[in-house]
Amino acid sequence: xxxxxxxxxxxxxxxxxxxxxxxxxxxxxxxxxxxxxxxxxxxxxxxxxxxxxxxxxxxxxxxxxxxxxxxxxxxxxxxxxxxxxxxxxxxxxxxxxxxxxxxxxxxxxxxxxxxxxxxxxxxxxxxxxxxxxxxxxxxxxxxxxxxxxxxxxxxxxxxxxxxxxxxxxxxxxxxxxxxxxxxxxxxxxxxxxxxxxxxxxxxxxxxxxxxxxxxxxxxxxxxxxxxxxxxxxxxxxxxxxxxxxxxxxxxxxxxxxxxxxxxxxxxxxxxxxxxxxxxxxxxxxxxxxxxxxxxxxxxxxxxxxxxxxxxxxxxxxxxxxxxxxxxxxxxxxxxxxxxxxxxxxxxxxxxxxxxxxxxxxxxxxxxxxxxxxxxxxxxxxxxxxxxxxxxxxxxxxxxxxxxxxxxxxxxxxxxxxxxxxxxxxxxxxxxxxxxxxxxxxxxxxxxxxxxxxxxxxxxxxxxxxxxxxxxxxxxxxxxxxxxxxxxxxxxxxxxxxxxxxxxxxxxxxxxxxxxxxxxxxxxxxxxxxxxxxxxxxxxxxxxxxxxxxxxxxxxxxxxxxxxxxxxxxxxxxxxxxxxxxxxxxxxxxxxxxxxxxxxxxxxxxxxxxxxxxxxxxxxxxxxxxxxxxxxxxxxxxxxxxxxxxxxxxxxxxxxxxxxxxxxxxxxxxxxxxxxxxxxxxxxxxxxxxxxxxxxxxxxxxxxxxxxxxxxxxxxxxx
Numbered sequence: 001x002x003x004x005x006x007x008x009x010x011x012x013x014x015x016x017x018x019x020x021x022x023x024x025x026x027x028x029x030x031x032x033x034x035x036x037x038x039x040x041x042x043x044x045x046x047x048x049x050x051x052x053x054x055x056x057x058x059x060x061x062x063x064x065x066x067x068x069x070x071x072x073x074x075x076x077x078x079x080x081x082x083x084x085x086x087x088x089x090x091x092x093x094x095x096x097x098x099x100x101x102x103x104x105x106x107x108x109x110x111x112x113x114x115x116x117x118x119x120x121x122x123x124x125x126x127x128x129x130x131x132x133x134x135x136x137x138x139x140x141x142x143x144x145x146x147x148x149x150x151x152x153x154x155x156x157x158x159x160x161x162x163x164x165x166x167x168x169x170x171x172x173x174x175x176x177x178x179x180x181x182x183x184x185x186x187x188x189x190x191x192x193x194x195x196x197x198x199x200x201x202x203x204x205x206x207x208x209x210x211x212x213x214x215x216x217x218x219x220x221x222x223x224x225x226x227x228x229x230x231x232x233x234x235x236x237x238x239x240x241x242x243x244x245x246x247x248x249x250x251x252x253x254x255x256x257x258x259x260x261x262x263x264x265x266x267x268x269x270x271x272x273x274x275x276x277x278x279x280x281x282x283x284x285x286x287x288x289x290x291x292x293x294x295x296x297x298x299x300x301x302x303x304x305x306x307x308x309x310x311x312x313x314x315x316x317x318x319x320x321x322x323x324x325x326x327x328x329x330x331x332x333x334x335x336x337x338x339x340x341x342x343x344x345x346x347x348x349x350x351x352x353x354x355x356x357x358x359x360x361x362x363x364x365x366x367x368x369x370x371x372x373x374x375x376x377x378x379x380x381x382x383x384x385x386x387x388x389x390x391x392x393x394x395x396x397x398x399x400x401x402x403x404x405x406x407x408x409x410x411x412x413x414x415x416x417x418x419x420x421x422x423x424x425x426x427x428x429x430x431x432x433x434x435x436x437x438x439x440x441x442x443x444x445x446x447x448x449x450x451x452x453x454x455x456x457x458x459x460x461x462x463x464x465x466x467x468x469x470x471x472x473x474x475x476x477x478x479x480x481x482x483x484x485x486x487x488x489x490x491x492x493x494x495x496x497x498x499x500x501x502x503x504x505x506x507x508x509x510x511x512x513x514x515x516x517x518x519x520x521x522x523x524x525x526x527x528x529x530x531x532x533x534x535x536x537x538x539x540x541x542x543x544x545x546x547x548x549x550x551x552x553x554x555x556x557x558x559x560x561x562x563x564x565x566x567x568x569x570x571x572x573x574x575x576x577x578x579x580x581x582x583x584x585x586x587x588x589x590x591x592x593x594x595x596x597x598x599x600x601x602x603x604x605x606x607x608x609x610x611x612x613x614x615x616x617x618x619x620x621x622x623x624x625x626x627x628x629x630x631x632x633x634x635x636x637x638x639x640x641x642x643x644x645x646x647x648x649x650x651x652x653x654x655x656x657x658x659x660x661x662x663x664x665x666x667x668x669x670x671x672x673x674x675x676x677x678x679x680x681x682x683x684x685x686x687x688x689x690x691x692x693x694x695x696x697x698x699x700x701x702x703x704x705x706x707x708x709x710x711x712x713x714x715x716x717x718x
Contacts, residue, residue, distance in 0.1 A: 007112040010319040012038035018148035027095035044073040065602040111138040116168035166587040167580040193616030209565040221479035231470040239457035243431030275419035285405035285443040287331035288377035291523035296486030307527035327524040328375035411442035492520040495571035627679025
């Protein structure tokens with residue numbers, strides 16, 4: 001009997017379906033040869049500092065630096081009360097332990113995601129119970145029935161994945177040590193008043209610095225005027241076209257006087273076409289999506305989307321067997337996937353109006369082992385979606401369309417460049433005009449991408465034309481554009497190297513940087529980093545624009561550990577983790593460096609100048625009773641973080657958090673008036689809620705206890 005451990009219940013269900021297991025028990029599926037159970041992501045977490053020593057329950061500067069002799073794990077904490085274990089995680093761990101110890105189970109298969117985090121999730125659970133049974137790894141890029149069955153035939157001993165586990169644990173321990181130590185001492189040193197800590201993190205700070213630097217560039221930008229000379233010419237047939245004066249390939253002039261002199265020469269002058277260049281050019285489709293490019297594409301195209309939301313939706317599609325593994329850095333497919341891709345392409349293009357234009361072939365642009373690291377680019381699977389939410393449809397269609405584009409004809413256009421000169425005028429420059437005509441629409445047809453075409457009249461070289469008008473126009477240089485999630489993700493992906501905001505294409509230098517692991521964070525963590533920067537108040541988002549808050553600016557300008565703001569430093573750390581996976585760098589070396597860096601950083605902060613970066617203003621709280629607790633009948637009062645039951649010390653968990661995610665998704669926060677109405681009447685009318693599309697609406701809300709756990713959920717009626 002084999003026991004399979006999946007990362008999530010939905011993946012366990014996919015595996016059970018592939019194995020045709022119908023019997024479901026509490027916490028697992030059981031068939032004749034296989035038992036399939038699941039985690040809920042991380043069921044175990046690293047100890048908090050106070051779990052090692054109770055003195056850390058209150059932070060004091062002399063307690064730090066603190067680096068445990070050995071890192072220990074516990075059941076993950078209840079998100080509403082961090083001092084207690086999560087009851088759901090605790091229950092599922094007991095089920096897994098019982099299954100692991102069953103006499104007839106002789107083999108354990110970890111089927112968690114094929115990445116660092118997935119390896120740590122599976123290993124932390126399996127080895128927590130000190131099993132001596134054989135452990136194998138199921139490594140899949142998708143959860144379709146065919147792939148599950150094929151994967152079970154080619155299992156790998158889990159020992160072969162030790163480098164992946166070492167990289168995952170190194171990342172986890174490093175972030176714990178840096179986060180716990182530097183967050184604690186920074187908060188004690190630079191914050192006045194009690195409240196949220198000053199969050200310090202290995203990936204948070206360089207990301208913040210990217211936005212800060214762009215904000216400063218814009219702030220310090222000094223606009224300059226420049227001038228252009230535009231002329232209108234007319235052919236013998238009465239067709240007109242525009243031209244811009246240029247000298248030495250430059251058409252922007254810092255001074256107006258030289259252009260005014262040129263303008264004088266134009267009076268009563270005749271013109272002719274001095275040169276005509278016509279070239280046919282090809283436009284290739286953008287590469288297949290990796291996660292960063294998918295996030296950039298969606299957040300740039302659709303209002304209200306964040307990179308975090310794109311990842312969550314893509315993860316759902318992956319768990320529904322509709323797309324391949326989304327947390328990838330690659331924009332190409334493994335060459336072994338040629339046959340599978342042909343099958344998928346046939347499936348997703350069936351019935352399309354341009355189906356006859358699609359031609360599958362083994363393109364080096366699409367299938368290239370040299371451009372794949374761990375996981376291939378994202379593509380659909382052969383499973384056809386039956387029902388998708390509106391959000392899922394947006395992400396799925398983008399991924400499907402990007403695959404189809406690769407096998408459509410290459411788009412082609414004709415570009416014409418005309419040079420127009422003046423007869424007898426002694427000018428050192430000429431007028432240049434550009435025009436283009438789309439000849440082959442090709443892959444652009446998939447998403448109906450229209451090219452901006454400037455048509456030029458059909459004139460020949462040496463042909464005379466009439467000068468009809470001319471004017472000098474004034475322009476102003478523009479500052480760099482503020483960062484959006486799309487541009488920020490690109491900078492994070494390669495530590496700012498080889499970045500061109502205007503395209504989703506990647507040159508060889510960009511690909512080399514990505515595939516070597518030289519980046520800020522990983523595809524899986526970048527969205528979470530951006531979200532956290534917003535949540536802790538270091539950056540703000542207004543529509544698509546990301547900017548630093550005053551707190552974020554103060555932190556960058558004051559916090560003395562400048563390495564943590566340095567993209568190169570963080571990029572080298574991320575590359576070291578990638579090298580641990582490749583067995584070219586050791587976990588021991590990496591952690592020794594992190595521990596030394598942390599000790600040194602704590603000493604620098606302690607010895608530095610006392611200054612206040614953040615002053616927490618706490619509003620005075622009253623003990624006004626807002627109503628009776630619906631669970632135990634005790635009083636509900638307002639606290640710093642939420643409206644909660646006064647009986648919480650004896651175990652009552654009723655609370656409405658002030659940062660409640662459901663309400664926040666509709667741009668609302670709970671108020672005392674709202675809570676009073678809710679406790680008195682069981683429901684409350686809430687006005688001014690915002691839909692995902694930005695529409696305002698009113699609704700009645702209830703806060704109801706879930707049947708299967710101790711938590712409450714919102715119910716809405718109109």
